Amino acid sequence: MTKFQLKIFLKSAYELILVFLQFFIICLHFFQWEFIPQKQIIQVGTFSYLVGYLIIIIAFISLLFAIKDLGRNLSPFPRPIKNSKLITKGIYRFTRHPMYYSLIFISFGVFITKLSIYYLCLSITLVLIIKFKIVLEEQYLNNKFKNYLIYKNEVKY
Numbered sequence: 724m725t726k727f728q729l730k731i732f733l734k735s736a737y738e739l740i741l742v743f744l745q746f747f748i749i750c751l752h753f754f755q756w757e758f759i760p761q762k763q764i765i766q767v768g769t770f771s772y773l774v775g776y777l778i779i780i781i782a783f784i785s786l787l788f789a790i791k792d793l794g795r796n797l798s799p800f801p802r803p804i805k806n807s808k809l810i811t812k813g814i815y816r817f818t819r820h821p822m823y824y825s826l827i828f829i830s831f832g833v834f835i836t837k838l839s840i841y842y843l844c845l846s847i848t849l850v851l852i853i854k855f856k857i858v859l860e861e862q863y864l865n866n867k868f869k870n871y872l873i874y875k876n877e878v879k880y
Contacts, residue, residue, distance in 0.1 A: 737859070738800055738801055738802060738859065739800075741801065741852060741855055741856050741859070742799050742800055742801075742856075744852050745799075745826075745849070745852050745853065745856065746799070748830075748845055748848050748849045748852060749826065749830075749849070751845055752830065752833050752842070752845060755841075761837075761839050761841050762839060762840055762841075763837070763838050763839050764838050764839065764840060764843070765838055766838075767836065767837065767838050771835050771836065771838060772836050774835055775832045775833065775834070775835030775836030775837075776832065776836060777832075778828055778829075778831065778832035778835065779828075779829050779832035779833065779836075781828070782824075782825040782826075782828035782829045782832060783825070783829060785814060785821055785824070785825045785828075786821070786822055786825035786826070786829070788813060788814045788821070789813075789814050789815070789821035789822040789825060790822065791813070792810055792812065792813035792814055792815055793810055793822075794810075795807075796808060796810060801856050801857075801859040801860035801863060802860075802863050803860075803863055803864060803867055807867075809864065809867075809868040809870065809871060809874065811874050811878075815878070816878065817878065818878065818880050819861075819874070819875065819878050819880065820853075820857055820860075820880075823853045823856065823857060824880075826849065826853065827846070827849060827850055827853060830842075830845060830846040830849045830850075831846050833845075833846075834846045861875070
């Protein structure tokens with residue numbers, strides 16, 4: 724294996740690990756493991772339930788709009804699919820990564836409804852994984868689309 728082939732292999736493995744970790748952390752939101760303490764930071768009240776579920780609903784709606792706007796360009800991987808187009812309309816006029824941000828907000832919404840250290844750790848871990856994914860994805864988008872830098876300067880987040 725040449726140095727170039729090794730570099731391509733490692734980058735592909737890194738992408739795959741990020742996607743796997745993202746889905747794994749998201750799945751952990753749906754399970755409560757008995758061996759992991761579910762200690763609450765403070766007592767959950769009606770207000771935190773309402774705020775948490777409101778955040779989840781708004782973020783889920785944003786996620787649906789992002790999926791609709793991406794259409795055939797949708798992929799869980801940071802590398803754009805072959806023959807993809809740069810989407811700058813719809814929700815992508817306001818934010819460059821609405822799907823990622825929606826997932827983060829859903830995660831924090833779940834945390835707010837539970838107010839436990841477990842869900843706080845899941846949310847923070849998800850933010851870190853998505854941050855790494857965004858950095859990698861933006862490298863690919865910048866290399867693939869000539870006008871990505873202009874779009875990136877116009878749409879800050």
